[in-house]
Amino acid sequence: MTALVQVKNVSRLFGSMRALDHVSLDIAPESYTVLLGPSGSGKTTLLSILGGFLEPSEGQVLIEGEDCTSMPPAKRPTTTVFQDYALFPHMTVGNNVGFGLRMRGLARPERDRRARDVLALVGLAEAFDKKPHQLSGGQRQRVALARALVVEPSVLLLDEPLGALDLKLRRQMQDELKAIQKRVGTAFVHVTHDQEEAMALADHCVVMNHGRIEDEGPAERVYSRPGSRFSATFMGESTIFPGRVTSSREIETPFGTWRLNTDAATGADVALALRPEHVAIGDGPLALGRAKVGDVVFQGSFKRVTAAPERAAQIDLLARLPADAAVRAGDVVEFACDPRHVLVLTR
Template sequence: MTAPVSIENATKTFGSFTALDDVSLDIAAGEFIVLLGPSGCGKTTLLSILGGFLSPTKGRIAIGGRDMTNVPPARRPTTTMFQDYALFPHMKLKDNVGFGLRMRGVGKAEREERAKGFLDLVGLKASADKKPHELSGGQRQRVALARALAVDPDVLLLDEPLGALDLKLRRQMQDELKSIQKRVGTTFVHVTHDQEEAMAIADRIVVMNQGKIEDCGPPSDIYMRPRSRFSAGFMGEANFVPAKVKSVDVGGAKLETPIGSIVIARSNFTGGAPVEGRTVTLCIRPEHFRRATEAAELGTALGEAVVTGIAFFGTHYRCHLKATDAPGLSIVAHMPQSAELVEGTRVALAVNPADIVALPDHARN
């Protein structure tokens, strides 16, 4: 089964501390939502409120159109999967997976059949009679997922379930988790602080900060068109360049920056239409910088910089640069594998204006 989720003005306070601050979010049935943010941002508090482990100080939670605000966890159409798996060490895998069904009074034969079906879903049917200690970390994670899905929840809540796995296995499990979610069609709400994980699995990412939603949308939108400086910085490496709007016309806005002038489209302003005289902050991802000689007709020159540090990352060189005309401005740029750069090299930089996002600069205006 699956169901939509509606969160309306959810607030949670602990004494004088506000962990969740007037959060509203609609989740479609069958959607894979990822709550992303740093420690203390409110994402786990929101997940706990959805699961019924915490009650909101204010606000309303609905699942499948039914008010669940004050319904206890056992009576909600949700299950929660935790990072530590919490498998019973003395039980066989089929009994671990079928435990929730047993608590609901499902007979042994039906329980085992359904448990084996969900173990098959996660690729472990042949291991049904093994115990958890005989499995790897990734396999135990699959068993925990099978157990959570076996009770047929409308919504599956996942609290950093991949956090205990090593990098290679975590990447593998991200693919498997996404594939399984598509097959079963259950609404997934997944908490993580790993930006790459969020982009790999989410239909939509909800970026949270200080108890509020900073940004919400498909991974490509969150990365390429962030709505706030926090969202831009948290979703990956970014260069933030101060700029002032010099003029505006139907074709776009001309901006002056410490490393040169540039014209960008009005649609690239995320905080509203550009206004002459106002300051903004330009967000430029490292991979969008190019050497002027490589930028061809799409690039706009943005001055010269000196390489102060360089590291090879396989797919690219990650370069630290200092702008010649603005020594106080540090830039991180990804250069191609073929780049022959060393510290001290002078590089003429360029960028495609379509790749630049102008963020509101409330502190300056």
């Protein structure tokens, strides 16, 4: 499939600081792409370059095959939804949504019709004549989304649009955003630092760090088989510990010598990662040994447990145990894991 958006070897410098470092990325039509990373990773800079608010210091951006590298925002087939929504407080919701159509010279009856249609799409048909201050935070977010969609962009850019919402409303809006994207078929590119939000929304997850792409692919693959140590720790939690590949193709670890699948060369130093849901109490194919439980946090459907293994007390072992697990701080228990779920990371 031909990419809708092609980012080719893009860098961006702010003085001596390199915010983006030779980034290349393809975005497919009708996809939901999430740019995920910590503050300073370059994700917002990349979104700003896609929207035309910044020009790259080097590289090229193509949208629908057209070179948009130096094209201003108003000329691009993109629109942006900002975190603060940027609604005009003195305008009605209908006029806010129709503002972009007004700038394009559409007559009042046509822009009102289209504004009503897209407000119905986002579940706010009754809000046409209201002012933004009469709406909740989630409703204002949907108005901003409607204003962006009404001009029928090829790519919709979302800059941490759910960051100002409370947890319950944020999860509700995640479901609504995904459903709306599927209905309209527009490619969405969404910036967030929230891993759970990324996994809930993304068809294509792009993990960024220090201005580079660390990992990308379907969210399930990035989580279950991360491409780097950073990706394993940022996209969800992991227990990370060192290993060395032996001449017999086994891996020496602080917990013993394990036989695991790896392409790493003999003598190579690797990092091993264990997701907390793959750590269990009791016997298992791979014994982690006895560990003293340091903390138990009840989180509704599970307990998040940290423990210090006797074989490697410097390692914080993380486990996600059933909510009814009989374990308390100070207990010394046996832990184990399954070799199928041990991640071998070579970078």
